[in-house]
Amino acid sequence: MKILLIQHLYFLNGIGGTEKICSILANVLVANGYQVEIATSEHVIGTAVFPLDKLVRVTNIYDVSLEQLEELPIYNYGGKNPFLWIKYKLKKKYVKWYNRRLKHRMGGEEKLYQHNLRNRAIAWKRYIEQVKPDLIITMSIGSLLEITFENEFSIPILNSVNGRPDYDYSNVLGGRKPYMVKLLTDSFNKLDGIQILFDSYRKFLPANFTGECRVITNPIETVADQDLVIHNNKKNSYKIIHVGRLDTACKQQHVAIEIFAKLATKYPKWDLEFWGVGADFERLNLQINDLGLAERIFLRGFTDDPIEKIRDADIFIFPSRYEGLPLALAEAMSVGLPSIGFTTCSGVNELIKQGENGFLAIDKEEMEHYLEQLMDDHALRQDMGIAGNITIKDYSLENMQEGWLGLIRDVINAKNNG
Structure with a gap:
């Protein structure tokens, strides 16, 4: 067949x-x-x-x-060169004329x-x-x-x-x-x-x-109990991680950056790390630099082994606006990371059980509150991490x-x- x-x-x-x-x-x-x-x-x-x-x-x-009869893309020049401004202004007028003519010729x-x-x-x-x-x-x-x-x-x-x-x-x-x-x-x-x-x-x-x-x-890849992240060990540094394409409309990495920026001074041993590529790299990089946190927040790029990167972290933050079944979140839970997301996000609100294997926040302020709770309490991280692993066992x-x-x-x- x-x-x-x-x-x-x-x-x-x-x-x-x-x-x-x-x-x-x-x-x-x-x-x-x-x-x-x-x-x-x-x-x-x-x-x-x-x-x-x-x-x-x-x-x-x-x-x-x-x-395939395609409309021409419109490019908006953002530079200060007056000659290029004129050039792209004329090109923009031509593109708009061409697109109108194409749609008219095709009947709309x-x-x-x-x-x-x-x-x-x-x-x-x-x-x-x-x-x-x-x-x-x-x-x-x-x-x-x-x-x-x-x-x-x-x-x-x-x-x-x-x-x-x-x-x-x-x-x-x-x-x-x-x-x-x-x-x-x-x-x-x-x-x-x-x-x-x-x-x-x-x-x-x-x-x-x-x-x-x-x-x-x-x-979701199954992780044995003995291979889970151990949160009870003291370390010199700790890591909050996010894995996903750099797409602020959906994944909202900029929200995670805003939240971490409010806590960075109080928690000097903690860093924020992003793994993934996407169209919003420059926007996020500019945001990080404007906050003066380039040595605390990192855009690491693509990885072909996200599980390895997740294992090296302590908390998984996932402030997406919408999802289906978020694989990165599920993989983080499978290795024993407590996770934070928004209660209104589909998929995320199916995987995270409030107060059991992570936290679901109603807004940025509540997400900040929950993140601080986890940063302060290694025992809470350990309990929620174990609960998250149990949740994911059904996804075989x-x-x-x-x-x-x-x-x-x-x-x-x-x-x-x-």
């Missing part, structure tokens, strides 16, 4: 949670006798970052000849969007008919829309949700136009089944979804495997008997 996993963007060279889960799922399926192919459509040269079984095939269907912004989407969907249809899979698993609703727009398939389709479901199709996080929301929502009609991370996420599925829904959690590879194999079996049987 052949299964096709589709992540239409960012799989090649991607280091995010979706790429990791896609690779793990592919390996699980191969280990259980399935023929597996991962397909993407990206204008890049690259490979999968996370380990893949040698039997997993990766295909990039991108075709440079595929017509929505028609332009559909034109490009239609061409990509035609390419996907051609590819899928050539591969002839028995089952398709899309790694996002965006990938589902890519392959099903104006297309019909008799092949059963499942979707893997690596965030809260409404983040995939609604405008709750901003940035999507109404016509995009409608297309993404309508694509749920093409699904035979869906995997979600927590039972509470069922209420975030659209009303038009009528397929099979299963709660299947992502796997075995449970993920059992869940996915069951969902695939039931959907295939329903399709055959329908």
Whole structure:
């Protein structure tokens, strides 16, 4: 039986949670006798970052000849050179004229969007008919829309949700136009089944979804009790850590910096360390330098072994605005770090149990209060770290495997008997 996993963007060279889960799922399926192919459509040269079984095939269907009519990007010059200011001012006027003309020629912004989407969907249809899979698993609703727009398939389709479901199709996080929301929502009609991370996420599925829904959690590396971080040992220095892409709109690293800055003088033995890369490096670096804390707060960059970095820390701070099932937080809890997040953050408020394995704060002031509590009390850090490890034991590879194999079996049987 052949299964096709589709992540239409960012799989090649991607280091995010979706790429990791896609690779793990592919390996699980191969280990259980399935023929597996991962397909993407990206204008890049690259490979999968996370380990893949040698039997997993990766295909990039991108075709440079595929017509995509794109608006030109607008660049705002921020320098003081008057000649460059004039140059970019004229260029900006041209770009705006070009974009207006393109949208007018195509019948508006929505028609332009559909034109490009239609061409990509035609390419996907051609590819899928050539591969002839028995089952398709899309790694996002965006990938589902890519392959099903104006297309019909008799092949059963499942979707893997690596965030809260409404983040995939609604405008709750901003940035999507109404016509995009409608297309993404309508694509749920093409699904035979869906995997979600927590039972509470069922209420975030659209009303038009009528397929099979299963709660299947992502796997977290298991850490033996004897390998947990020990908080009772006295040290010369202590570390608060955060792991994640540098993205202040979502991960809100700037909030962690603001909070630590208020405590830095009182706690000279403590430092704050960030591991990850992203678009907001310069913003965060400027914030750190403006606070005069370049010797106490560190942007360490990319690591291919986040567990090792987490083991060397004492507290995990995770002030995200939204999440799905945050792998970095789960990994920190698995090795025995007490963790702090916001009570309003999805995913975070599922993993952290208030006062048991960490703290959930309602705002920055309360997060600062909880952080200080943990910095002051090594016994509290030890107790919460042990509790966090116990919480994560349910997030095993075995449970993920059992869940996915069951969902695939039931959907295939329903399709055959329908």
